[in-house]
Amino acid sequence: MKFENTGLEKKKADLNRLDDLMLTYGLVRAGQWDYERVTYDRKFQLKEGVYYLRVFGYAVEGDVGADEALIQLMTPALGKHYYPHGVEYGEDEHYPKTLVAQCEKILADVNAEIEKFTK
Structure with a gap:
């Protein structure tokens, strides 16, 4: 399930500030990155x-591996994990309404905070 029109897909932010901000909302980058892309996850x-x-995001300037990058954020998504296959994002998945509402609130709060320091 994609969360369209959150405002995040229009934001660019410094990687280090983004890491700190996302962590305050339980969104962790951990090992989900390469030199050009990042993924922040929150598990429910x-x-x-x-x-x-x-x-999701990708570097428009700099290098994620060097912790010096400007990240362009992309459309967030909610997926359900199926062992051992991974996470599915399909429209035919069932997402509890309370979870969707909680995710929308988190994304709105993150967007408002990013607004304070984005480029």
Whole structure:
């Protein structure tokens, strides 16, 4: 499930500031990066299953590996994890309404905070 029109897809931000901000909302970069791309994940374990809120981005300047990059954020997504296959984002997936609302609130809050320091 994609979260369209969150405003995040129009934002560019410094990687280090973004890492700190995302962590305050439980979104962790951890090992989800390469030299050009990043993914921030927040895991939700519910009775219906395991879900991940993901915020994607890519470097428009600099190098993620050197911790010096300007990141262009992309459209966030919510996916359901299926062991051992991975995360599915399909439109035919069922997403609990309370989880969707919680994710929308997190994304709105993140967007408002990023607004304070984006380029």
